[in-house]
Amino acid sequence: MKSDWARAACSDSALCGISKEHLGALIAELAGPWAAAREAEQRERRGHARLRAAGAGPGHQLVFVDRVLVTLVALRWGLSHKVLAVLFEVSASTVDRAVAEVRPLLAARGFAIPDRPGIRLRTLADVFAYAQAEGITLRIDGTEVQVRRPKAHRPGRKAFISGKKKQNTEKATMISDRQGRELWLGAIRPGRMHDATQVRTEGVEEQLRLHPNVRAEVDSGYAGLARDFPGQVSAPPKKPAADAGPSERNFYDYTRRRQSQRRIMVEHAIAEPKQWRSLQRWTGNRDDLPEVIAAIGALVSDRSAKRPTRSKPSTALVLAGSTAF
Numbered sequence: 001m002k003s004d005w006a007r008a009a010c011s012d013s014a015l016c017g018i019s020k021e022h023l024g025a026l027i028a029e030l031a032g033p034w035a036a037a038r039e040a041e042q043r044e045r046r047g048h049a050r051l052r053a054a055g056a057g058p059g060h061q062l063v064f065v066d067r068v069l070v071t072l073v074a075l076r077w078g079l080s081h082k083v084l085a086v087l088f089e090v091s092a093s094t095v096d097r098a099v100a101e102v103r104p105l106l107a108a109r110g111f112a113i114p115d116r117p118g119i120r121l122r123t124l125a126d127v128f129a130y131a132q133a134e135g136i137t138l139r140i141d142g143t144e145v146q147v148r149r150p151k152a153h154r155p156g157r158k159a160f161i162s163g164k165k166k167q168n169t170e171k172a173t174m175i176s177d178r179q180g181r182e183l184w185l186g187a188i189r190p191g192r193m194h195d196a197t198q199v200r201t202e203g204v205e206e207q208l209r210l211h212p213n214v215r216a217e218v219d220s221g222y223a224g225l226a227r228d229f230p231g232q233v234s235a236p237p238k239k240p241a242a243d244a245g246p247s248e249r250n251f252y253d254y255t256r257r258r259q260s261q262r263r264i265m266v267e268h269a270i271a272e273p274k275q276w277r278s279l280q281r282w283t284g285n286r287d288d289l290p291e292v293i294a295a296i297g298a299l300v301s302d303r304s305a306k307r308p309t310r311s312k313p314s315t316a317l318v319l320a321g322s323t324a325f
Helices: 003-010 020-046 064-077 081-088 092-107 124-134 195-202 204-210 220-228 246-263 265-271 286-304
Strands: 137-146 169-176 182-190 215-217
Touching: 003 064, 003 081, 020 064, 020 092, 020 286, 064 081, 064 092, 064 286, 081 092, 092 286, 124 137, 124 182, 124 204, 137 195, 137 246, 137 265, 169 195, 169 265, 169 286, 182 195, 182 286, 195 204, 195 220, 204 220, 215 246, 246 265
Parallel strands: 137 215
Antiparallel strands: 137 169, 169 182
């Protein structure tokens, strides 16, 4: 099978998961960092600067465009590298190297934000600085990805067993705005860890203290966070006692529904990256999953950031750190 045919097929959005316009912009964005990384790797291997002009010597079996495509298809559908190798008429190890080169570049891009082209959020501190500058109420929730069960007699084997799903999982925290547009996806932890503990260990308490004007909507899994920051974090009310009267139950139902209506958009944000097969069930090395989640989250944020904003953005935005790619 000719590689140009495989390139044409894999560049379709049904296979690579993004539009051709998005793909073209992504290739242009990553070409420079990829070339620089390869040059640095070769220089380190040689121990000195190149002796011949750039471009001399044998070419790559997979050109850069094909390397991006095989990485996107592998992320979107969890397709075996051996199958991709057959499509592009190369060895499976060549596809392995291509994915290992491109996927970190995708993960390092950060998360696009609405109405701010060129600015990307990479840390939790960036998210809170952005929310305070724009007056955004954050929506926070967790999602789980099923992973392979650790081998028997390994330390910490039970750490991945989710109390909710009763499976071996890893958790990620999603933060979105009120329109369900993804702002950040991270804080990867073993599935046994509680949702509130997950974000606490990522430093959410410090960010809430540093940004007292930021508000967040959460579900009942973050009730402890709402208790510690009552003026900033809103969680569903406590369920009334069994002997509570009708008025108290009606008030509880009304309050719970209203809070759920404000929070529900984060569930829509979670659904977008979960369309990618790799985040439905990850069968690869668990150590690679944080990079996979960051790569897919960055790609999804590119699309969600293009949705029109219903309110006008502020004129100034200062993030916690440098976000230039």
